[in-house]
Amino acid sequence: MSSPSPVHIKDTFGAIFIGALVTMTIYGITTLQAYFYYLSFPQDGIKTKLLVASIWILDTIHAIFMCHALHYYxxxxxxxxxxxxxxxxxxxxxxxxxxxMAFIVQCFFTQRIFKLSPLDRRWWIAGIIGFFVFAHFVFGIQTVVYLFIKKQFSRLKEVALNNALPFGISAIISDITIAAALCMLLRNSRTTFEDTNTVINRLIIFAINRCILTSAMAILETIVFTVLPNSFYSLAIDFVIGKLYANSLLAVLNSRARLRSGTTQEESSATEMSLRFNVTSAVANHQTSLLQVRTRDRDSLRRSNIADEEKGDQRIVTVSTTASNHSRKDGRTLDEGLAL
Structure with a gap:
């Protein structure tokens, strides 16, 4: 009877130890993102708040499981x-x-795509994306079930072709379709306002970067698990990829604050100003008219209020303008695509 092959610590538990260090670093970023969200968006709906809480709790449970496994081995x-x-x-x-976590995050983006899509095409677009998202989830659960059945690390190669490969491919396709749909919808949301188009361009770049990051990790994990099934490099990558999904969701929600502050800073010379002009009147008593113009940005719809006030020998005209919150052509705002 042949003796079992020796365990190569460097390629197995050494790999997942390094992956765990990277993962815990990203977990700290996730926690900071969650804290920043609740601090910055207390007005968000209960659904969005519960979504963020569930993602952070799942991410915390994942970190606990990972630390337990390392301590055990x-x-x-x-x-x-x-x-x-x-x-x-x-x-x-x-x-x-x-x-x-990946399923929840991808469902979130699919729902955003559904709400931003045209009425006559939203079911087709969301349906195709939802199919790949659901396939990713099913293949993932199937892979986990087979891992529990096989149990021994030496039998991981039996899982690679039949389960892990479809799992990885469906993850790649679902991420790419989500990013492509977001870019298409955002591109179609361009308006005649330069500031709105600047925000849209930033969102498109973010969608592409998110797709590249998660897809690259999914491709790498699939290749490593298929080529090196007896090593734990694929597990180390899997430790990290879950944190990337969690951070992508929180980054999208928190990006609203950055986008708003960015447009405010760019328009500060025109928006938070108060101009006073003293004009000498040509009337006999030389009354002075004071014209005061104030323009302020808000995240609500555009409206203008003009009030005339006469007080003593001065006339004060106040003009208040509230800018639009990056409205789309169909009347909805881009902010609707970032929160529930």
Whole structure:
């Protein structure tokens, strides 16, 4: 009877240890993003707040499972070569948590695409994207179930072709279709206002960057798991990819504050100003007229209020203008595409 092959610590637990360090760093960013969201957007609906809370809780559970797995293999079972050959339940459950987080985030973007799509095409666009998102979720859960069945790390190659490969391909396709749809819809939302188009361009760049990041990690994980099924480099990548999905959602929600502040700074010379002109009147008593013009940005619809006030020998004319919140051609605002 042949003896079991030795465990190569460097390519297995050394890989997931490095992946865990990177993952915990990103988890800190996720926590900061969640804190910033609740601090900056207390007016958001309960659905959005619950969504952010659920993503952060799932991300925290994933971090706990990951730390438990590392402690089990590197501390509790230190020197026990037999224990290192079997997968503990927290390793496989961490993958399941990532699958659930990816599904929630992709459903969020699919819903945004549905709301921003034209009425006559929204079901087709959202339906196609939803198909790939659901396929990604199903293949992911199927992969986790097979990992629990196989259990031994030496049998991971049996999972690679039949389960992990479709799982990775569906993840790549779903991310690309979401990014392509967002770019198309945002491009069609261009208006005659230069500031609105600047915001749209920033959102398009963000959508492309998000797609490149998550898709590149999914491609890398699929290739590594297929080519090197006996190593844990794919697990290390999977630790990270779940955090990227969580951060992509929080970054989209928090980007509203940055976009608003950006347009405010660009227009500060024209928006937060007060001009006073003293004009000598030609009337006999030389009364002075004071013209005061004030323009302010707001995140509501455009409206203008003009009030004339006479007080003593002065006339004060106040003009208040509130700028539009990047309205679309169909009357909806772009901000509707960033929150529930």
């Amino acid at each position: 590197l501390i509790d079972q230190f020197g026990n070569a037999a224990a290192l050959r079997d997968g503990t339940w927290t390793v496989f459950m961490s993958i399941a948590i990532n699958v659930i």
